[in-house]
Amino acid sequence: MIRFKTCRWKNFLSTGNVMTEVELDKHQTTLITGQNGAGKSTILDALCFALYNKPFRNIKKPQLINSINNGACVVEIEFSTNGKEYKVIRGVKPAVFEIYQNGEQLDQKADAREQQDDFEKNILRMNMKSFTQTVILGSSSFVPFMQLTPYVRREVIEDLLDIGVFSTMALLLKEKVSKNKQDIILNEKDIQSLEAMITMQKEQSIFDNQKRTEQIETCMERISDIDKNIVNLKTAAESEQNAINDLIEQIIDETKIHNRSSRALKIEKDLDLKKKASQKTIDFYNNNDHCPTCTQEIDQAIKAEKIEEKNKTIAEIEDALDKVSQEIEKINERHNEIVVIKGTIEARRKSLENKNALIREDDRERSLIQKQIEKLREESVTQPMNKLAELNEKKDVELNNKKELLDQRQVLEIANLILRDSGIKAKIIKQYVPIINQLVNKYLAAMDFFVKFELDENFNEKILSRHRDDFTYASFSEGEKMRIDLALLFTWRMIAKMKNSSSSNLLILDEVFDASLDTNGCDEFLKIIQNLDDSNVFVISHKGDILQDKFLNHIRFEKHKNFSRVAA
Secondary structure, three states: EEEEEEEEEEOOOEOOOOOOEEEOOOOEOOOEOOOOOOOOOOOHHHHHHHHHHOOOOOOHHHEEEEOOOOOEEEEEEEEEEEOEEEEEEEHHHHHHEEEEEEEEEEOOOOOOHHHHHHHHHHHHHOOOHHHHHHHOOOOOOOHHHHHHHHHHHHHHHHHHHOOHHHHHHHHHHHHHHHHHHHHHHHHHHHHHHHHHHHHHHHHHHHHHHHHHHHHHHHHHHHHHHHHHHHHHHHHHHHHHHHHHHHHHHHOOOOOHHHHHHHHHHHHHHHHHHHHHHHHHHHHHHHOOEEEEOOOOOOOOHHHHHHHHHHHHHHHHHHHEEEEHHHHHHHHHHHHHHHHHHHHHHHHHHHHHHHHHHHHHHHHHHHHHHHHHHHHHHHHHHHHHHHHHHHHHHEEEEHHHHHHHHHHHHEEEEHHHHHOOOOOHHHHHHHHHHHHHHHHHHHHHHHOOOEEEEEEOOOEEEEOOOOOOOOOOOHHHHHHHHHHHHHHHHHHHHHHHHHHOOOOOOOOEEEEOOOOOOOHHHHHHHHHHHHOOOOOOOEEEEOOHHHHHHHHOOOEEEEEEEEEEEEOO
16 A cells, blocks of 8 residues: 655746645545635646656646746655655656655666656556546546546556556567567478488488598509509519629628738838838948948948848849739729729619608508598598487477477467456456445445446446436436546545555545535535545545535645745
């Protein structure tokens, strides 16, 4: 239940720059009076503007600003609901919309319309239609329930019975149904796409396997050629190696020749030294007649003997040198043969190495081709299977999604049946229609209007007079219509109180006593409002002199210097 406490305003319509405040929960009944234009109905516009950003009467927002002060138009309202205290400040020029909860301002949304929608749904929990049907009955722009279209009547009743949530759920459900439909279409397209991909993959696998088979055959042919080439190279290498071995056998005496050459050269050197020494001795005796050491004369016989002896030695040495020279010549000839053979060996070794390198290169190529063959054989088995398995797995996922989407569609269809107007809302309304009719007839009887009033489940009225004549709302006089409107107003308040949906302590009636009710109707009506529990009733009237003593509180508005105010 919402308990409205105070409402205050300034620079609003004909009110000046001084706050006008009305306490809304202080007295059970309050009479508001004043001359025409004094501002007594301003409270209706102030309440609606503060709560719903639009006045009760058909007034454009710029016209709400006092035309004299032309600015700082502000309306404040305080109320409590669900154990929390709220204060709403609404202004024009500058635009203001502030909501305070327990003294702290709530976060403001960037979009004022979104903030208003959140305020109505989560704090007030009633829209303006319900507010004007359960809180305010005005003489100007108020549209009685019986003059509303069936669709709007349903909106009001749904709001009162707190079943509007089902309409919201139906809208959300409609979006879900639409999304589910789109998801099913997309899912079927995905399945078709995957099936096409699976078919293509199978065809591609056949093509790829044929291609791989051809590649494997080409590789095998190349391996056969390489094997033949390797055999030929190995044969040639073996022939080279045999030739090298034969040549090595031919120079097996290389070391021996080297040693002989060294000895021959040493002998030749030694002989040459001995020859030179003997020649030196001959030259000494030929050139000297005396001994250089003892200075004695050398005997000619001895001298001739020594010279002959040394000439004989030289002849022997020269004979030996001839023999050594012949030996060296033979050694050099053999050495040259060995050098030629070694050159041939080196050339054949290079040829052998080239052949071995070609064999190794062929072996490497053969190994690479063999690995390629193994890879192709593995791909021909695993790759198509892996891709097909992956595609089939995705298809299984989509098929499971399809099953879930179809199950979801079935649930949504059932929910749609439940949330239709003919579903759960109709069942709830069906339960309350007898209660509504009973309460309406109770209040009609209390106002001495004895007819049988019935609303059906589609909120079409049926009214029977005492003589069981069938009437409609339009068939009655204005006073009788007013009784029906008041009976419905009290009924809606009672229903709202029962459901704790749009229930509030406040009830404002604008010029009800000044219009269509006769004296008896007014008396009966006063009895009803005086017996309303936990309600604060405000009646706006011109008949202050007649009604003043029938209310616990009296507020009188007056014009002072072109501004409306509460009279002292």
